Amino acid sequence: MQSQMAYRIIEEMIVTLRIAPGSRISEKSLNKTLGIGRTPIREALQRLALEGTVKILPRAGVIVSEIDLSDQLKLIEVRREIEKILAGRAARIADEQARNTFRNLAKKFEQAAAQNDEKIFIVTDREFNSLVSATAQNSYATHAIGPIGAQTRRFWYLHFKRFGDLRQVCKLHAAIATAIADCDEALARQASDALMDYVDWYTRRTLEALL
Structure with missing residues (x-):
């Protein structure tokens, strides 16, 4: 469409x-x-x-719209729970084709980390997010995460070169992709939490520097 x-x-x-x-x-x-x-x-x-x-x-x-700095931590609080639901469901019900794709995505994230390559990460992250949503098969969570994820990613793209760690972000994404590929729901949820812990830390660090 x-x-x-x-x-x-x-x-x-x-x-x-x-x-x-x-x-x-x-x-x-x-x-x-x-x-x-x-x-x-x-x-x-x-x-x-x-x-x-x-x-x-x-x-x-x-x-x-301008990026509202004051809303970032509230957005992360909600994003954490929704992404954990999606990652857990994806790990629980992923079929063989999806699991193989997640394994390949994990390798791409690791490549992006090794090369500190922003372009590889952006392309892989887009594919990863789409596959998690499609695999999890929860339209309510997918619709809810869309605008929230967009706002927090805008904030990250705006400031990550000054305050972020691309290699760490890539490794955290690779861990989620690997857990889903291994059908390990508990580990997928844990890995999702670890990513959001980093996003929370990065956001607080950035806000302290900017405000």
Whole structure:
């Protein structure tokens, strides 16, 4: 469905800061950039507005929302529980094909860690998040995590080069992928918690430096 494709592409551009907070965007410019019709782009922007990622202002167009520093720890608190549910369910019910894919993703995360390669991580993380949601088969958790994950990832992408540790993030993701591949639900939930412990620490460290 084109509106879903438009949503995923535009959200990724915003999350990875290819479209910066506060930027003004339009259906026309996105139509030219993405080669997708204006109707699906409009539907995607409306969905992003409902999630708080953009603001649609009368006679002013569409503006990418600023990153609210004060909300980050609240978002992490909720994200922790939802991602733990998704990781645990994925480990419990993953079929052989999914388990093999998770093993390959773990290797890619390890490669990104070894090479300290941001591009490999971004591509692998996108595939990992999609596979966890698809494998867990819990649409309520998937719908809930979407906007929360987008906001916390925007914060991470904005500041990780100053305050983050890409190698550590890659290793923590690899641990979750490996646990799911091994069908170890308890370990998958534990590994998810470990990642969120790091995200919480990183966020607090960054906020202390910025505020």
